Amino acid sequence: DAKTTQPTSMDCAEGRAANLPCNHSTISGNEYVYWYRQIHSQGPQYIIHGLKNNETNEMASLIITEDRKSSTLILPHATLRDTAVYYCIASPGGGYQKVTFGTGTKLQVIP
C-alpha cells in the first residue's frame, strides 16, 4: 500500500471550510484514497473514499488531483464536533490487510 503524508496539525474557525491535504505520490492504479477520523480515543470512523473522481457525501467532499498524487478532504462547515485526528490512507480496500494508519492530521476547530 502506498505511503501517505499529511500535515501534523491544522486549525480551522468554526463555520468555515476545513481543507485537509494528503500526499500519496506512490499510489497505484488499484488503490483508493480513504479518509477516516478519530475523535478523542474512540475507534476510527469512516468518512469518504474515492479512486479518480471527486466524491461527496453527507459528511465531506474529496478532491483528488488528476495525477492522483494528492487529495484534499473538505469539511464544508466545520463545527466543534469535527475536532479530531484525520487519517488519509491509500488502499485497495476490502480488508486493510497491510495498511498502517500514520499519525494523521490533528484538526482543531476554534470557536
Add this chain to the structure above:
Amino acid sequence: NAGVTQTPKFQVLKTGQSMTLQCAQDMNHEYMSWYRQDPGMGLRLIHYSVGAGITDQGEVPNGYNVSRSTTEDFPLRLLSAAPSQTSVYFCASSSAGMNTEAFFGQGTRLTVV
C-alpha cells in the same frame, strides 16, 4: 446493528499474566484485523484475517496470537503480558473485495503493570 464489539473496554494486567481481548462483528464481514495505538501515534497493524481459519501477521505481531474459528469472532491473545504492550487496541472488520470501508470497534484500553 451492533457493528464491531470489543470487550473488555478497560483492563489492567500484571506482567506475565495472560488474557484474551474479544472482538465480534455481526455484519458477516470476511476481513478482520487488530491494531494497537500508542500515545500520540497512529494505528499499527498486529494481525489480520481474510476469513475463517486464515490469519496472518501485520506490522507488530510479536507477543500476540490470534485465531479465527468463526466469521464473527477474532480474539487477540496475550500469552505473557509485558509493560510494552500497554496500549489501546482496536479491532476492525470489512467486507471482501475492492472499494469497501472498515468498521472499527470502540477499543480496549490495556495497562500492564
